[in-house]
Amino acid sequence: MSLEPTIETDRLLDELQQLAAISDCPEPPPAVTRVVFTETDLKARAYLQGLYEDAGLTVRVDPIGNTFARWCPPSADADAPAVGTGSHCDAIPHAGMYDGTVGVLGGLEAIRALQREGFEPKRPIEVVMFTSEEPTRFGIGCSGSRAIAGVLSPEDLVKLTDDDGDDFDTVRQRAGFTGDLADVKLAEDHYHAWTELHIEQGPKLEKQNMPIGIVMGIAAPATFVFHVTGEGGHAGGVLMPERKDALCAAAEAIHSIEQFARSSPSPDLVATVGELDVFPGAVNSIPSKVRFTLDLRDTDADNRDQIAQAIHEDCNEMGLRRGVTITSETLNADPPAACDKAVIDAIEKACNDADLRWWKMVSRAYHDSLFMARLAPTGMIFIPCRDGVSHRPDEFSSPNEISAGVEVLALTLAELASS
Amino acid sequence: MSLEPTIETDRLLDELQQLAAISDCPEPPPAVTRVVFTETDLKARAYLQGLYEDAGLTVRVDPIGNTFARWCPPSADADAPAVGTGSHCDAIPHAGMYDGTVGVLGGLEAIRALQREGFEPKRPIEVVMFTSEEPTRFGIGCSGSRAIAGVLSPEDLVKLTDDDGDDFDTVRQRAGFTGDLADVKLAEDHYHAWTELHIEQGPKLEKQNMPIGIVMGIAAPATFVFHVTGEGGHAGGVLMPERKDALCAAAEAIHSIEQFARSSPSPDLVATVGELDVFPGAVNSIPSKVRFTLDLRDTDADNRDQIAQAIHEDCNEMGLRRGVTITSETLNADPPAACDKAVIDAIEKACNDADLRWWKMVSRAYHDSLFMARLAPTGMIFIPCRDGVSHRPDEFSSPNEISAGVEVLALTLAELASS
Structure with missing residues (x-):
């Protein structure tokens, strides 16, 4: 395979900007506030849905709003466990525009890049947007991925309440997400492998002048x-x-x-x-x-x-x-998660194929992949962010850094979906 | 003069209870929340207005809601400087039911007691309810009495803003208080003397087993x-x-x-x-x-x-x-205020006439009288409160303690209005 996916960086940056403009923050972008199940969250979801449909992906929304956009061309065995990627789009009050969103829109762009290359996956590839990675509203982070992995049961989900005293079940239904909470947990064999692209949220890659971080484990x-x-x-x-x-x-x-x-x-x-x-x-x-x-x-x-x-x-x-x-x-x-050797190897190969230096590291920030690791062999791809700053409006990764991360993600997805 | 005013304690306590029920606190009375210029504050003001009218008092509301209820029977020279008493009815979040209210409703009951006795004042007697003694909404305490005394100018008043960013002028007008802010300041000769009845908000009187505290000065x-x-x-x-x-x-x-x-x-x-x-x-x-x-x-x-x-x-x-x-x-x-010797003497005489022990003390709490002292010879009458507790739902003064305080207030007002 001599895949050389071309990332449409300008388009991706424009999509990141458009998503950032859907915000409840009184300040303009790059300041962003987008709390789960608000009107603004619903607008962001609708924007993503349009992009998924434009890319010909099949969209499934689960009973708590986790959104799965699936690429399953004729080359792929529709019944085979999928290769998954994704992240979140919610943002704490007065946050930045790259945390999470780079993994969702970057995941979509990785799939589009593979489509443009004429790549023929043997398995479906899914990009996922998780509900409520941030703990802002319900006090607990990653409620979407926890529920998918069965770490948070339907009984525990309905015990969560927001500051108005409304429980998770009431709030999600008011936002239009219905269906049986028991249907959120995915089967053990749903994913063949999982990987997440994310900004580092720390200063190490920038200090080392490394374009890619390969995550070996996620802190507890x-x-x-x-x-x-x-x-x-x-x-x-x-x-x-x-x-x-x-x-x-x-x-x-x-x-x-x-x-x-x-x-x-x-x-x-x-x-x-x-x-x-x-x-x-x-x-x-x-x-x-x-x-x-x-x-x-x-x-x-x-x-x-x-x-x-x-x-x-x-x-x-x-x-x-x-x-x-x-x-x-x-x-x-939560206990820490170790990343999977096969996924780490696939990311390392992708970096080498893209001629990008990489550095193996540990994630000290919380990610949905911490819980996806309970369900599937998991890896994470980090890109640098300026001064290690995150959860602030001045959070920033450069176009080149984002583009490099998406290229590595595309190559990793291709590698994992090739067998 | 052998005045022996009878205090209708049951009626006064019932009025205190009814006022306490006008509250935004989620808990029932004695927990009280009543923030200035809210709907609840307006309801409390309407309740007081009804009581004033029942007592035949003439009510004047100034442009920021300070409310003056005036008793001016034929014996009194309507043009003579009045004898004033009063306090506030606003309450910080989750406060008690006696702070301020004892001075307003107690002031009214003192006047009613003098009316029942057939007392003939030579000057008008006024009971005042001050706007916004508590700093809850605008960050500064005693804005009503400050403005009356000219310590807070109209220019400074309009600079005050609440947490929603609304300024004092907008909020008061929205609450229905109009007129020129320059008209709030009272003339130097408006009051012949001023006195305020208040719970101690500290433990000293209870510890000394003293029914009455005569305040010599108000702390800075x-x-x-x-x-x-x-x-x-x-x-x-x-x-x-x-x-x-x-x-x-x-x-x-x-x-x-x-x-x-x-x-x-x-x-x-x-x-x-x-x-x-x-x-x-x-x-x-x-x-x-x-x-x-x-x-x-x-x-x-x-x-x-x-x-x-x-x-x-x-x-x-x-x-x-x-x-x-x-x-x-x-x-x-603010600088501290010293109380006036003539008013102190009048309170002391009143205590002696009522056969109640008294104790001279300093007020460490903030009161509207701190500012009224800039305008008129001023004194304060303290009554004990249980365990020194205030600004909490378990703030408590007994019916006997309240009744004693109102009796001393009535005798003091009579003494000050007799010449």
Whole structure:
């Protein structure tokens, strides 16, 4: 096979721009906000559907909105396990325009490039857009891919609620996604192999001046919610020694979490308190309650769990000392995923065929592929992003970097679909 | 004069209960939320208006909703400076039912008690309900009394904005309050004397087993807003040493503010961070911006200002060390108010006439009287509240304590209106 797919980079960039314009962010693109099951999310889905149809793909939307666009030309055995690729299109508030979208629109462009080359796959090739990779609305990331992999059961899905108190089932039906939640989980043999193209969301490829990262494993994230309960009161009415201020306790906890993370034996451990709500939240009122989240991830799951344990013990001790109650619940503590040797090899071969240097690395960010790895042999292709920045409007990968990633993806899909 | 006013305590408590039921709090009374210029605030105002009219008082509403209910029987010189009393009816989110309301409904009951006794005042007596004593909506407390006293000019009033970005002028007009803002400031000779009945919002009277506190001065509060700007990013994408996490910086600042307050030379100094907002506020996103408020108050204005200075210097140093920017703005830094000897004497005489023990004290909480003191000779009457608790649903003063406070208020108003 001497496949040399040509990537239509200008067209792909235009599609990324058009998708970025479908946003709830008050600022213009590249600032993007696109939360799952909002009107804006539905508009983005409709835009993608049009592109899929233009490419002659067959679209299937599952009961929670995961969208499968399938290329099954006459050369392919329609009953054979497919080769899958894809990512997500939802975006946290005030995020950038490349996270996830490069894997969805890039996956589509990879298929179109193979079509233009006259490539004849022996298996169907699917590009997937997952529902709710971001945890913004329901507090848990990757709900779509978790459900596909059977990690999140229909019973657990309906327990998820958003800030308005509406449950996942109600919200998805209101957005027009119906059908039996039990039908979301895919069969073990649905995919022959899975690969995802994604921006690195870290600085390593750029620092190494490497166009392609081949992911060997995906780090193990854990998410917790802490509830601090102290005693409120009027800001002028309670002297300092008599206070049980929930925010002062939370501030001490966050300061201490940062110290634990900075002094971790594993340099890859990162701890992030990303959400914090104060109750009652008035300028002249002593906070009686604080809720905050903790996202803890490491390539070393044991170290992550040890740090989590140390943080929880420290919070208990501090709560006793201050006379406040600190409780926590574990939202998720997923095991890490190892990528599959055959898929890694296919990506490596694709890089060599495209004459692109590659570097083997670990993903510290969460991806749908973490869960797809439970279902199918999985790999990930990373491309550099400027300064390692992500989840911000200035998130950026250059046209050349994106084009290189899509070329490697196309060659990888071709390799995996050739037998 | 051997005035022995009888307080109709059951009726007053029923009115307090009915007012408490006009609330936006999801919990039932005694939990109360009543934010200025909301539908609920307007309903509360309508309820009061009905009570004023039943008592034969003449009601005037100024251009920002400060409401003056005037008793001017034939005995009184309608042109003479009035004796004023009153307080506020707005309530911070999830507050209690006695803060402010005891001074408004108690002021009305004091006038009704004098009417029932056949007392003939030589001056008009007014009960006032101030707009927006609480800073919940516009970030600054006592906007109504500030404007009455000329401390907040019409130009400054229209600069105030709420969380929706709507300015004070727009919001008040939407709520139906019109007229020239320049007409809010009262003439220097409008009041002959001013007194306010209020729950203590602290534990001292209860601990001393004293039914009445006579306020000698009102502490000097200062309010600041801090803006912390760091760098955001994906929770998995940036290693700890490379982070400029705005929330970690804010947590260190809050921890440090607490230390400064606890080690203050003046034991009366209290520091409260009551509001904190995280941006972008997603579980897997490093906070790039944090906004928090600081309420600092002390009976010793110099000490308060020294601590404020130390906190600001500490924040600057910490910001430099962390590579984040920390700026602050002063929302207000009001001087303390001393109460007037003649009004203090009138309250003391009233206590003695009512055979109630009294205790002279300082108010550490903010009150409209702080600003009324700029306009008129001022005093305040405190009654105990259980455990010193305020701004919480379990805020409580007993029927006997409220009744005693209203009796002293009635006798004080009578004394001040007798010459």
